Each structure stands twice: as C-alpha cells, then as structure tokens.
Amino acid sequence: MSSGSVKPNKLLAWLDERTKLEPLIHFAQKKEVPLHNHSYWYYMGGIAMLFLAVQIVTGILLMVYYVPDLENAHASILKINSQIDFGWFFRSLHSWGANLMILVLFFHLFSTYFMKAYRKPRELTWLTGIVLLALVLGFGFTGYLLPWDDVSFFATKIGLDISSKVPLIGTALAQLLRGGDTIGQATLSRFFVIHVAALPLLLMALLGVHLLLVQNHGMSEPTGFKALPASEKKYEKFFPDFFYNDVLVWILAFNVLALLVAWFPWGIGPEADPFAAAPIGIKPEWYFLSMFQFLKFVPSMIGPLEGEFVGVLLIAGVGLILALVPFWDKGDDEGRSKLATAFGIAVLAAMIVLTVLGAFS
Amino acid sequence: MNYPIWIVPFLGGGWVIGIIAIIHVFLSHFAVGGGMFLAVTEHLAFKRKDEAIYEYLRKHSLFFMIITTVAGAVTGVAIWWAISLVSPDGTATLIQNFTLGWAVEYLFFAGELATAFAYYYTWDKLPKETHLLLAKIYAVMSICTLVVINGILTFMLTPGGWLKSHYWLVGFFNETYLPSLIIRLLIMCAIAGMYALVTSSQVKNVETRTYLVKFCAKWLLPIFILGPIVGFWYLKNVPQAAIETIFTGISSSGIGNFSILARALYLSMILSGTVVVFAYVGPYLNPKGMTTRIALLFMVCGLAVTGTTEYMRELLRKPFVVYGYMYTNGIRKESIPELDNKGFLASCKWAPLGLTASSTDVDRGRAIFRYQCLGCHTEGGYRSMSRLLGERDKDAIEGFLTTIHNTDKEKNPYSGIMPPVAGNDQELKDLAAYLDTINHEKRIASKAHLGAAAPASEAAAKAHI
Numbered sequence: 001m002s003s004g005s006v007k008p009n010k011l012l013a014w015l016d017e018r019t020k021l022e023p024l025i026h027f028a029q030k031k032e033v034p035l036h037n038h039s040y041w042y043y044m045g046g047i048a049m050l051f052l053a054v055q056i057v058t059g060i061l062l063m064v065y066y067v068p069d070l071e072n073a074h075a076s077i078l079k080i081n082s083q084i085d086f087g088w089f090f091r092s093l094h095s096w097g098a099n100l101m102i103l104v105l106f107f108h109l110f111s112t113y114f115m116k117a118y119r120k121p122r123e124l125t126w127l128t129g130i131v132l133l134a135l136v137l138g139f140g141f142t143g144y145l146l147p148w149d150d151v152s153f154f155a156t157k158i159g160l161d162i163s164s165k166v167p168l169i170g171t172a173l174a175q176l177l178r179g180g181d182t183i184g185q186a187t188l189s190r191f192f193v194i195h196v197a198a199l200p201l202l203l204m205a206l207l208g209v210h211l212l213l214v215q216n217h218g219m220s221e222p223t224g225f226k227a228l229p230a231s232e233k234k235y236e237k238f239f240p241d242f243f244y245n246d247v248l249v250w251i252l253a254f255n256v257l258a259l260l261v262a263w264f265p266w267g268i269g270p271e272a273d274p275f276a277a278a279p280i281g282i283k284p285e286w287y288f289l290s291m292f293q294f295l296k297f298v299p300s301m302i303g304p305l306e307g308e309f310v311g312v313l314l315i316a317g318v319g320l321i322l323a324l325v326p327f328w329d330k331g332d333d334e335g336r337s338k339l340a341t342a343f344g345i346a347v348l349a350a351m352i353v354l355t356v357l358g359a360f361s
Numbered sequence: 362m363n364y365p366i367w368i369v370p371f372l373g374g375g376w377v378i379g380i381i382a383i384i385h386v387f388l389s390h391f392a393v394g395g396g397m398f399l400a401v402t403e404h405l406a407f408k409r410k411d412e413a414i415y416e417y418l419r420k421h422s423l424f425f426m427i428i429t430t431v432a433g434a435v436t437g438v439a440i441w442w443a444i445s446l447v448s449p450d451g452t453a454t455l456i457q458n459f460t461l462g463w464a465v466e467y468l469f470f471a472g473e474l475a476t477a478f479a480y481y482y483t484w485d486k487l488p489k490e491t492h493l494l495l496a497k498i499y500a501v502m503s504i505c506t507l508v509v510i511n512g513i514l515t516f517m518l519t520p521g522g523w524l525k526s527h528y529w530l531v532g533f534f535n536e537t538y539l540p541s542l543i544i545r546l547l548i549m550c551a552i553a554g555m556y557a558l559v560t561s562s563q564v565k566n567v568e569t570r571t572y573l574v575k576f577c578a579k580w581l582l583p584i585f586i587l588g589p590i591v592g593f594w595y596l597k598n599v600p601q602a603a604i605e606t607i608f609t610g611i612s613s614s615g616i617g618n619f620s621i622l623a624r625a626l627y628l629s630m631i632l633s634g635t636v637v638v639f640a641y642v643g644p645y646l647n648p649k650g651m652t653t654r655i656a657l658l659f660m661v662c663g664l665a666v667t668g669t670t671e672y673m674r675e676l677l678r679k680p681f682v683v684y685g686y687m688y689t690n691g692i693r694k695e696s697i698p699e700l701d702n703k704g705f706l707a708s709c710k711w712a713p714l715g716l717t718a719s720s721t722d723v724d725r726g727r728a729i730f731r732y733q734c735l736g737c738h739t740e741g742g743y744r745s746m747s748r749l750l751g752e753r754d755k756d757a758i759e760g761f762l763t764t765i766h767n768t769d770k771e772k773n774p775y776s777g778i779m780p781p782v783a784g785n786d787q788e789l790k791d792l793a794a795y796l797d798t799i800n801h802e803k804r805i806a807s808k809a810h811l812g813a814a815a816p817a818s819e820a821a822a823k824a825h826i
Binding site (some may be wrong): 040089162236240241244246247248249251252254255258259262263265 | 509519624625627631632635638639642643646647652654655658659662665669713
C-alpha cells in the first residue's frame with residue numbers, strides 16, 4: 001500500500017545535500033489536486049509535455065541526417081526512411097507525435113476553457129497557453145514543408161497565400177517567410193531555421209513561464225467543485241499520487257503513438273516540382289483544415305473587399321475573442337459566463353464540422 | 362481449390378476469420394487464465410479466511426462465467442464456420458489429421474463448461490473447501506483444452522517431421538509446441554490479471570481494494586517480465602525462412618524498409634516493455650490510486666500486445682496455411698508443377714463452373730483470381746488490387762505475374778510472402794486480362810487529367826521564371 005510519502009534513503013539524502021531539492025519535493029507533496037468527475041482533463045497538459053519530449057528527442061535525431069537544401073531535402077528524408085537504421089521509426093514518431101501533440105493541446109485548450117480555468121488569477125496562464133498553441137501550430141506549418149514533397153510544397157504555397165491576406169502585415173509576413181516571390185531555397189532555409197531554432201527557443205521560454213504559473217496557482221477548481229462544502233471536497237497529493245497516475249497516462253499515450261507508428265508509418269510523396277500541376281484535392285494538415293474550409297465558403301468579393309481578406313479577418317477576430325476571454329468573462333456575471341460557454345461550443349462545433357467537411361470535400 | 366469459394370467483398374474472407382479469431386482468442390485466453398486466477402485467489406481467501414476476497418470473487422465470477430461459457434463458446438463455433446468457408450482446404454487438412462485431438466479437446470471443453478456453471482451456482486451452497494476444489498478442477502480442465510489446441514495451432518507454423526511421416530502425433534508435438542504453450546499460459550494469466558485489476562479497482566472498501574489491486578500487480582509483474590524471454594525462445598524455434606521474412610518483407614522505400622512483420626515485432630516489444638513499467642508504477646507502487654478508467658485503458662494496451670503478437674504469429678506463417686505444405690489459397694506446394702502443366706482451371710474442381718466455351722479471357726481470369734488471390738486480396742477493399750496494381754497496364758501486370766509465377770526464391774522476391782501463381786502461360790494471360798480491367802477506367806481518367814494539366818504547368822513555369 002502506498003504510504004503517500006517518500007521514504008528517506010541514502011541516495012536521496014546524498015542528492016539533497018548537493019542539490020537542496022527537498023523544498024521542491026516538499027512543495028510537490030503539499031500541492032493538492034482536486035478530485036471530481038472531470039479530473040481526467042488535468043492529465044492533458046502532461047500528455048502534451050510527453051509528446052513535446054518525443055518531438056525534441058526525435059527532432060534532434062532527424063537533424064543528424066536531414067539536409068535543408070533543395071537538391072537534397074527530399075532525398076535525405078528518403079534516406080532516413082529507407083536506409084538509416086530505425087530512421088522510419090524516429091521520423092514516424094516525430095510526425096505522428098506532432099499530430100497527437102496538437103490534438104491533445106486542443107483538448108487541453110477546450111477543457112481549460114469549459115472549466116473556466118482562465119479566470120482570475122490565471123489570465124496569464126491562459127494567454128501563455130494560447131501563444132504556446134500558436135507556436136506549436138507554427139512548428140506544424142514550418143515542419144510540413146521540410147520533406148519537400150509535392151503535397152507539402154503545394155500545401156505550403158496555399159498556406160502562405162492565405163497568410164498574405166492577414167490585415168496590415170500579411171504581404172510582408174508572407175514575403176518574409178517565403179524569402180522572395182516564390183517558394184524555393186530561401187523558403188526552405190527560413191522554415192528550417194524557424195522550425196529548429198527560433199520556435200524551440202520561444203517555446204522553451206514561454207513554456208517555462210506557463211509551467212511556473214501553473215505550479216504557483218495550482219490546479220483550477222471547476223465552479224461546481226468550488227461550491228461544494230469543504231467536507232465534501234476531495235483532493236489527492238500531487239506527489240506521489242497524481243504523479244504516479246500521470247506516469248501511467250504517459251505510458252498509455254506513448255502506446256497510442258507506438259501503435260500509430262507501427263501500423264501507419266509516415267510516408268513521403270514524390271519530390272516537389274514547382275513547375276508541375278498541383279495534385280488534385282490538395283489540402284493542408286487537419287489542424288488547419290477548418291480555417292481552409294471556412295475560407296473556401298467565403299465568396300470571392302464581399303462588397304468592395306476581397307473575400308479571403310474578410311475571412312482571415314473573421315478568423316483572427318474569433319482567435320482574439322478566445323484569447324481575451326478572461327477579461328470579459330471574469331466570473332462575476334452569469335450572463336457573460338453563459339455567453340462564453342456558448343461561444344466556446346460554437347467555435348468547437350464549427351471547427352469539427354468544417355474539418356469533417358474539409359476532409360471529405 | 363477442391364471446394365466452392367466464398368466471396369466477401371471489401372473486407373475479404375481473411376478478416377472474417379481475423380475478427381472472429383481475435384475476439385475468440387481474447388475470450389478463450391481469458392477463460393483459461395481466469396480459471397487459474399480464480400483458483401489461486403480463492404485459495405488465498407481460504408487460507409486467510411478473508412470474507413472480503415470471497416465477496417469480490419463472487420461478483421468477479423458472474424461476468425467471467427457469462428463471458429467464457431456463452432461468448433467463448435459462440436465465437437468458438439463461429440471460427441469453425443468462418444475457416445471452413447474461407448479456407449476449406451486448410452480446414453480439411455487439419456480435420457483429417459487431428460480428429461482425435463479435437464475430440465479430446467471437446468471432452469475437456471465440455472468438462473470446463475460444466476465446472477464453470479457448477480462453480481458459479483454453488484457459491485454459499487457448498488463447503489468452502491469443496492468450492493475451492495471446483496475452482497481447481499475448472500482451472501485444470503481449461504488448461505487441458507489449451508494443451509490440446511496448442512498442438513494443432515503450432516502445427517500450422519511448424520509441422521516439422523509431419524511433412525515426411527504424416528503421422529499426427531509428430532505434427533502435434535512439434536518444435537514450437539512447448540514455448541508456445543508457455544507463452545500462451547503467460548498471455549492467459551496476463552489477460553485474467555488485467556481484467557481482475559478492472560474489477561478489483563471497483564471494490565468499495567479501500568483496504569480490500571488496495572490489497573487486491575496490489576495482488577493483481579504481483580500476479581502480473583512476473584508474467585510481463587517472463588513474456589519477452591519466452592517469446593525469444595519461441596522465435597528461436599520458428600523456421601529460419603519465416604524469421605527472414607520479418608526483416609526482408611517487401612515494402613516501398615516511402616513507408617520504411619521494414620516489413621509489417623518487423624513493425625509488429627517492434628510494437629509488441631514496446632508494448633510489452635511499457636506494460637511492465639505500468640504494472641510497477643501503477644498498481645504496485647500506488648494501488649490506492651488505481652482507478653477503473655486507467656485499469657480499463659491498461660487492459661486495452663495489454664489486449665493490443667496480445668493482438669499484435671497473434672497477428673505477428675499469423676504473418677510468420679505466410680504464405681502458407683500449413684507451413685511448407687499448403688499455401689493460403691489452399692494449393693498444396695507439391696501440386697504447383699502439375700497445375701502449371703495441366704492448367705489450373707482444368708485441375709480445379711469448382712473454378713470452371715460457370716465458364717463456357719464462349720467465356721472470355723477476362724471471365725477465365727476472374728475465376729483464377731477468385732480461387733488463387735481472394736484468400737488475401739480484394740478488388741477494392743482490404744489489400745486492394747486496385748491500389749496495388751496502381752498505374753500498371755496489362756503488359757506490366759503480365760510481367761509481374763510471370764515473376765510471381767516463379768517458384769525459385771532468387772527469381773521471385775515475393776516468394777516468402779505470396780504463394781506462386783499456379784497455371785499455364787495462357788492462364789497467366791487470362792489473369793492479367795482480368796486484373797487489367799480493375800483500374801482500366803481510372804488509368805484513362807488519370808491520363809486525361811495529366812493531358813489537361815500540361816498546358817497549365819507550362820504557364821506556371823513561365824510565371825516562375
């Protein structure tokens with residue numbers, strides 16, 4: 001039976017003398033996690049962290065063999081897939097891991113949203129989370145081009161065309177990312193640097209802040225749980241009880257990743273040919289599909305304005321409302337609280353419906 | 362080839378067997394492992410005079426009894442139905458050799474069913490010692506069914522000396538009999554332990570729950586550690602050619618240089634490794650924190666290990682249904698030269714039915730496809746011929762068929778994973794004519810698209826420059 005505490009032993013004592021980690025362990029033991037029907041959503045952040053660790057390790061391994069050069073990019077991925085021992089395995093871990101990480105982050109975002117965990121004093125935790133999600137989507141967008149196959153080439157082309165419609169900065173942003181008027185070596189080099197250097201640095205710094213805030217504020221309690229009398233509220237210790245279950249959930253999540261990697265290893269299409277016709281039905285990755293599909297529904301002109309411009313403006317507006325939710329739903333107004341929930345449901349439903357429509361169109 | 366064919370569109374007959382077999386394997390393994398778990402746990406309750414454990418076993422045994430006696434028996438019969446329809450030649454070979462073996466297994470199975478009912482319906486009606494005896498009899502009966510069926514299952518991969526003697530006991534006690542028996546016993550105990558973890562995590566009394574969850578961890582940990590060791594012993598006894606198939610399967614460079622078998626092996630290793638860590642960190646170190654949700658997810662992982670390992674074992678036998686004797690399409694290895702000389706359709710009892718003098722080459726090709734390929738492939742579903750043929754035209758298909766017609770390993774790189782196509786030269790042409798019809802329209806449409814795209818890409822090139 002678990003005693004709920006760590007037994008002192010010589011190794012720990014030796015380590016503690018040199019690292020002074022005891023206050024940290026003490027803090028973790030003192031920290032408590034609320035136990036209620038929705039407690040399982042607390043594991044999402046941890047799962048995303050596991051997948052991030054997978055991304056870092058496999059990304060470093062892939063960098064050993066990947067060559068960010070128009071002549072060699074595609075060939076180097078082919079070599080990783082077919083000649084390097086376990087190359088296919090680590091590349092598939094990287095690609096499937098990225099997709100799972102984004103999926104889990106969406107779960108994390110919406111569970112936090114619907115549990116109203118963004119409210120005071122966690123506004124900054126929420127905002128850093130939103131920016132982290134944007135950075136991860138940036139990883140997805142830049143990493144997608146690196147294999148330099150036909151689908152990734154044309155999907156990136158479409159993506160950059162759309163980003164050029166972003167109000168004010170769009171054209172300059174697209175030009176900066178592309179490194180010119182067309183997608184070529186400059187684009188590949190820039191995407192590579194952004195993917196392996198710029199975004200990781202930003203992510204690490206921001207993740208540090210996010211985790212620090214999470215630790216300082218502790219786990220948020222849903223409204224229903226808060227309203228319970230103290231005698232009915234149940235908690236478990238973060239360490240070791242929650243931590244042990246966290247490890248179990250990581251193992252399960254890793255097994256899901258391993259299953260996908262083994263049964264559906266990540267392939268690669270034919271090398272990109274900028275002069276060839278775009279493959280039929282070219283689509284971006286699933287996490288951009290709802291936006292892509294939405295823009296397809298927007299008429300080409302809305303009044304004097306270009307349809308895509310208005311569409312991008314609307315998407316940006318929804319993102320902004322979502323990001324700023326802690327400042328308009330502070331928990332002191334029931335009407336606003338219900339409005340925030342309805343808005344969240346509408347955004348989630350629209351994302352699911354548009355993604356499904358996009359996948360089958 | 363000596364029986365009528367059963368056409369299962371999209372899914373393919375193999376998957377009909379596969380789906381039923383997967384369910385049956387889980388249930389039957391659960392029945393045997395669960396029997397051992399009940400006997401050991403009831404023995405523990407008897408020794409400790411622990412009413413809480415008795416109470417737990419009473420509830421645990423209801424679902425166990427229903428699942429094993431009803432679902433286990435139904436899927437067992439369903440397997441017979443499926444294999445006799447999908448692979449009648451293979452089934453006939455097994456029945457002809459192991460009639461006595463199956464009769465013995467059936468006796469044990471009947472005993473197992475009777476004891477299972479007696480066990481459940483005599484809770485609190487028999488003295489505790491007698492009830493414990495029933496649990497032990499059930500465990501022994503169920504193990505005996507495994508002892509018999511294991512010989513028949515392992516025979517299919519390693520018939521060994523039977524290939525020469527054709528004496529059933531030689532085939533029964535083959536090279537993989539013992540390692541397979543042990544590995545199956547371990548898997549059975551693992552499934553039972555993982556299910557017990559789910560039921561014990563639901564016990565309301567915290568002290569009893571903690572004790573039972575930790576007991577399950579102690580039950581599972583040695584099994585998970587021993588599993589890979591016995592697995593290695595098993596693989597050492599599998600024919601070398603089958604092992605080679607693991608690492609040299611045919612696959613395109615785009616999807617990795619390892620065959621599906623190798624990937625299944627790695628997956629099995631990863632999952633086996635992680636379940637050890639899981640059992641240690643979860644129910645062993647933190648039995649109080651084990652929730653039913655996590656226990657259920659853990660069971661899913663454990664069943665995935667079992668499923669993957671079983672899938673791998675099935676793939677190892679490819680392209681045979683009885684290794685070195687009969688191919689998956691029911692053609693005996695030794696019959697191939699005769700079929701090549703006489704012609705497949707002329708030698709096949711059922712395939713020519715429906716064919717007349719006015720039948721076209723496509724009709725004859727379709728008949729050959731149904732009897733030789735449909736066991737593993739479908740036209741547009743699982744292992745789809747449409748996808749595999751891709752852009753190949755009739756000449757390319759004929760060239761490919763000529764390659765896989767060859768029985769020489771050096772000239773036919775597919776020989777380890779596909780039966781050679783049997784038939785004379787004209788029949789290869791007929792088969793090619795039929796296969797050509799599968800993607801014919803798609804190829805024409807694709808050519809039309811490329812033709813239309815050419816001017817557009819020229820314009821794009823100019824714009825790019």
